[in-house]
Amino acid sequence: MAADKTILKALAGETQPTPPIWMMRQAGRYLPEYKATRAEAGDFLSLCYNSDLATEVTLQPIRRYGFDAAILFADILLLPQALGADLWFVTGEGPRLSTITDQRGLDALKPVEDIHETLNPIYQTVRNLTTALPRETTLIGFAGAPWTVATYMIAGRGTPDQGPAHALKDENKAVFEGLLNRITEGTIEYLSAQIEAGAEVVKLFDSWAGSLRGADFDKYATAPAKRIISELKTRHPGIPVIAFPREAGDKYIGFHAKTGADCVAIDDSVSAEWAAEHVQKDGCVQGNLASSHMVTGGDALVRETKRIVKAFGKGPHIFNLGHGITPDADPDNVQRMIDAVRGG
Numbered sequence: 001m002a003a004d005k006t007i008l009k010a011l012a013g014e015t016q017p018t019p020p021i022w023m024m025r026q027a028g029r030y031l032p033e034y035k036a037t038r039a040e041a042g043d044f045l046s047l048c049y050n051s052d053l054a055t056e057v058t059l060q061p062i063r064r065y066g067f068d069a070a071i072l073f074a075d076i077l078l079l080p081q082a083l084g085a086d087l088w089f090v091t092g093e094g095p096r097l098s099t100i101t102d103q104r105g106l107d108a109l110k111p112v113e114d115i116h117e118t119l120n121p122i123y124q125t126v127r128n129l130t131t132a133l134p135r136e137t138t139l140i141g142f143a144g145a146p147w148t149v150a151t152y153m154i155a156g157r158g159t160p161d162q163g164p165a166h167a168l169k170d171e172n173k174a175v176f177e178g179l180l181n182r183i184t185e186g187t188i189e190y191l192s193a194q195i196e197a198g199a200e201v202v203k204l205f206d207s208w209a210g211s212l213r214g215a216d217f218d219k220y221a222t223a224p225a226k227r228i229i230s231e232l233k234t235r236h237p238g239i240p241v242i243a244f245p246r247e248a249g250d251k252y253i254g255f256h257a258k259t260g261a262d263c264v265a266i267d268d269s270v271s272a273e274w275a276a277e278h279v280q281k282d283g284c285v286q287g288n289l290a291s292s293h294m295v296t297g298g299d300a301l302v303r304e305t306k307r308i309v310k311a312f313g314k315g316p317h318i319f320n321l322g323h324g325i326t327p328d329a330d331p332d333n334v335q336r337m338i339d340a341v342r343g344g
């Protein structure tokens with residue numbers, strides 16, 4: 001591992017004159033080369049489990065833009081599948097899973113040590129990338145945080161308000177907490193295997209953390225992240241972790257210290273100036289640019305990019321979007337953003 005990689009320096013707490021940059025969902029449908037490889041694979045899940053093609057799509061945005069980090073191409077829903085849930089994608093709609101709503105469903109899941117059988121091709125993709133990436137590029141592995149993964153396993157699909165997961169939490173806490181624990185233990189094994197295969201950083205995506213309120217946020221977002229991060233750091237001393245409790249609002253404050261995360265990723269519902277004052281004081285921050293700028297471009301894109309760089313300029317910072325880039329984004333706008341960050 002090259003200690004001079006800019007992403008690793010930021011994660012170690014260094015303030016750099018130009019922040020390193022990568023982008024959530026940087027391999028994806030806004031890129032014509034991604035669409036071509038996905039067509040070759042046949043469907044999204046076949047692409048995830050084909051190590052050669054998954055390596056290829058991970059490399060595409062690095063080749064095109066020279067980002068400072070590559071993120072493993074996979075999905076947060078592969079872990080539920082490895083635990084025994086049925087998973088498929090409906091074109092134009094999104095993921096579908098078999099649902100877990102009672103003790104029987106929970107008992108039917110596979111033991112955590114069995115996940116690797118399904119996930120071995122993902123570890124192979126990581127191994128491929130350790131030799132295929134340019135030496136200055138950092139490789140990020142990832143998983144979904146337990147609450148976010150549970151929302152899909154309970155509802156069987158993406159939900160606007162995570163209603164079914166909240167209902168199970170309120171009506172059958174034993175099953176809900178049993179499921180969260182199983183996902184937590186599975187996530188530790190999954191991320192640990194990614195690190196052993198060569199991931200240099202791991203990121204926990206809690207995309208639906210914002211719907212957890214008050215004590216629920218502490219119990220079901222903060223506590224599982226803390227358990228996962230402390231176990232990973234015990235097994236792999238020094239491994240940097242990025243946590244993304246999306247739409248946490250005030251709960252972003254103190255999230256580094258409460259979980260042990262080296263970096264907290266921030267969505268676009270709070271201002272960079274606010275996050276610099278209240279969150280960056282505790283460690284590295286990442287994110288905040290609204291993904292819509294990748295669609296609309298223009299002066300606003302450059303202005304917002306420079307404002308975020310300036311707001312976070314006095315501390316450790318990794319430039320990124322507040323959420324994933326969307327399929328309707330213009331690839332030229334990505335280059336404009338990079339030029340604005342790197343001083344173009």
Ligand code: 1CP
Pocket residue numbers: 023024025026027028029038044071072073074075076077094095142157158159205207324
């Ligand atoms: O048809 C396609 O090509 C599928 C689109 C797609 C892609 C490109 C999906 C389906 N997943 C991915 C890859 C992916 N997903 C990556 C790696 C690629 C990269 O970042 O470059 C990562 C890190 C994820 C993470 C992910 N998957 C999250 C967390 C981040 C976030 O966006 O909030 C979530 C919630 C998922 C679930 C998922 N997978 C795919 C879709 C359409 C969804 C969202 C479903 C919903 O609307 O609830």
